[in-house]
Amino acid sequence: MFTGLVQCTGEFTGKNMTGKAGKLFIRSHKIFHDLKLGESIAVNGTCLTLESFSGNFLSFHVLKETFDKTDLGELVSGNTVNLERALAAGDRLGGHIVSGHVDGTGKILSLGKEGDDTVLEITAPEEILMYIVPKGSIAVDGISLTVASVKENSFTICIIPTTWRETNLRFRKTGENVNLETDMLGKYVYSFLARTGVVKENGQTSSVTMESLANAGFF
Numbered sequence: 001m002f003t004g005l006v007q008c009t010g011e012f013t014g015k016n017m018t019g020k021a022g023k024l025f026i027r028s029h030k031i032f033h034d035l036k037l038g039e040s041i042a043v044n045g046t047c048l049t050l051e052s053f054s055g056n057f058l059s060f061h062v063l064k065e066t067f068d069k070t071d072l073g074e075l076v077s078g079n080t081v082n083l084e085r086a087l088a089a090g091d092r093l094g095g096h097i098v099s100g101h102v103d104g105t106g107k108i109l110s111l112g113k114e115g116d117d118t119v120l121e122i123t124a125p126e127e128i129l130m131y132i133v134p135k136g137s138i139a140v141d142g143i144s145l146t147v148a149s150v151k152e153n154s155f156t157i158c159i160i161p162t163t164w165r166e167t168n169l170r171f172r173k174t175g176e177n178v179n180l181e182t183d184m185l186g187k188y189v190y191s192f193l194a195r196t197g198v199v200k201e202n203g204q205t206s207s208v209t210m211e212s213l214a215n216a217g218f219f
Contacts, residue, residue, distance in 0.1 A: 002042045004095035004137075004144025006082040006167050007032075010043075010058070012075045020064040024048070024072065028056040028083055040086040040100065044168070045142025045179045046070045047086075047100025070102045071141075071177045080168040082142045095144030096137040097184050103128050105177040106140075109154055111169070118159040119148070120169070124180060129155065131182035131190060139181040143167050 010028040026043065039050050041058070048060040067073035075081070087093070106124035113119075122140065124132070132138060132155050136147050145157045164170050172178070 001087045002045075002047070002084050002098040002100055002142070003087055003091075003093055004045075004098045004139045004142060005084065006143055007084050009080050009166070009168055010056075010083050012077060012079040012081055013057075014077050015062075015075070020067065022062060023051065024060045024062055024075070026058045026060070026081060026083070028058055031056045032085060042082070042084040042086075042098070042100045042142045044071060044081050045098070045100065045139050045181055046072060046102050069104060070179050071105050074177060080171050082168050084142055096139075098139045098142070098144065098181060099184055100142075100181070102179045102181050103131075104180060106180045108172060108174050108176050108178060110174060111172055118161075118164055119156055120159060121154050121156045122178060122180070123154045128180055128182060129153070131186050133186065136186060137183045139179075141168060141178045142181075143169070 008028060008030045010026045013025045013027050015025065016023045024043070035050065035053055037050060037052065040047050041050055041060070042048070043060065046066060048062065048066075050058060051061050052059045062072060104125060104127070106122040106128065109121040109123050111118075111120050120140070129150070132147055132150055134147055134150055138145055138147055138155075138157070140157070143163060145159070145163070148156045148158050159169060
């Protein structure tokens with residue numbers, strides 16, 4: 001489990017593919033102390049298992065499913081990635097609960113200044129947008145961010161200077177894909193409402209409500 005508070009960035013140095021799976025190699029921009037083989041580290045918001053390390057050089061095995069669902073397969077040598085170690089018991093939860101299980105990718109529509117703000121707009125498929133709400137939380141490349149607005153096919157977020165300075169966002173460009181993980185609690189609520197018939201799986205409202213079920217004598 002993670003918080004979406006990126007601890008440092010790293011440089012992607014290469015990969016070694018075996019079929020459609022393979023190993024990723026990353027040079028962290030700081031040395032993590034007390035690392036253990038097999039621990040979880042989020043790389044651009046994707047929970048990966050640390051397979052080996054030496055100093056600040058880290059390697060991870062990545063499955064085909066992970067390459068299919070995330071932007072990790074698009075990395076080229078020299079790209080900057082976000083890194084976060086798993087949350088330890090007793091740590092402050094400064095961002096929001098992030099599982100590291102990426103829902104899919106979105107594409108950057110625009111990234112730039114609007115007055116004093118840095119605003120990022122991202123397009124996303126309907127199966128991801130249905131979980132995104134204004135002022136809700138979302139992880140973009142593993143960064144815990146607050147949704148500013150939601151449009152028909154996209155959403156926007158405003159970025160504070162610290163986030164811009166300390167993450168890979170300052171190197172991102174229009175048209176690039178980013179990893180998206182929507183709020184876990186929101187997904188549970190939506191799933192519950194869908195099972196009770198309050199909403200349908202495609203996000204449309206249903207004529208079946210808790211009140212109508214009670215009036216029909218179901219409880």
